[in-house]
């Protein structure tokens with residue numbers, strides 16, 4: 001049964017089905033019970049717009065590194081504790097000899113070298129953090145490099161994602177490409193990735209490796225080299241006996257190189273949305289429905305308009321002095337000149353401070369004192385206090 005909601009979504013202003021919206025993202029330690037917006041945010045805004053923005057904030061922004069360090073176990077949902085994910089576009093380590101290997105950073109900043117096979121000149125070297133993983137990688141390679149191999153390239157256009165698949169047949173000495181096809185879903189096979197497409201970075205030697213999630217990836221500078229590379233590996237595989245040529249690498253102080261393609265506007269939009277959520281919770285939905293919030297909502301929903309990020313170095317400096325083990329969010333009504341602003345200040349994982357101007361025509365600034373929310377990500381609790389109360393506890397703590 002569907003009923004027409006009595007009110008509109010505070011973001012898109014349409015009559016649509018509502019879903020609960022976490023004021024602060026649950027995956028970063030937000031409160032599940034007392035800090036939800038109920039019957040205020042529609043399902044479409046929530047899942048189609050906000051979820052991808054939050055994913056960007058949590059998995060692919062500088063804040064994601066903080067999340068790995070401070071929330072290594074992630075959040076417990078039912079019985080399953082899900083570790084936080086971090087999806088950099090590139091993660092490699094460089095060892096003492098300058099050899100570059102594919103790596104993975106786990107929760108708590110532990111670096112693993114993925115099981116891999118590299119070709120230096122004409123020598124094949126096999127390595128990884130763990131011998132058991134290396135052995136299972138070799139066994140899988142022996143199975144994957146059978147009489148025919150599919151090599152998959154993931155592609156995307158404006159509309160969807162598709163897979164270009166090239167088939168290679170073994171003729172007893174070489175793999176020969178027999179055909180190319182396009183699939184809507186990936187078949188079983190080996191994934192292709194470009195090596196050295198970043199001009200500024202040394203990307204190492206051609207290699208085959210196994211991702212934590214199990215995919216086998218071939219990394220070369222050109223697809224034209226695939227057949228040659230796979231043939232070399234296939235010819236050598238039978239000679240790779242247990243434990244020979246293996247390098248179980250233990251990293252003491254690895255030089256880790258993580259590449260992130262941060263879409264910073266999406267990160268700002270995600271944070272602006274958290275600010276509007278807090279404003280709605282604090283001042284009521286009628287306040288955020290005012291015309292003065294229209295600009296920031298357009299920015300959040302569509303990424304249009306000027307950046308609302310502002311710089312007040314005094315505030316940043318003040319907050320950056322202490323490394324807090326919480327997130328700090330502050331709604332800060334402020335008069336600048338003859339205008340009333342509502343600023344939102346956010347410090348995530350005790351790190352950098354970001355200031356966002358939610359509106360420059362805020363009607364309530366003369367009445368309301370700044371409000372401070374301390375978000376304790378270790379137990380998903382939010383503590384609200386007025387600025388004078390917050391300062392009072394800070395002063396008492398320091399004595």
Ligand SMILES: [Zn+2]
Nearest residue numbers: 009012042045
């Ligand atoms: Zn909506």
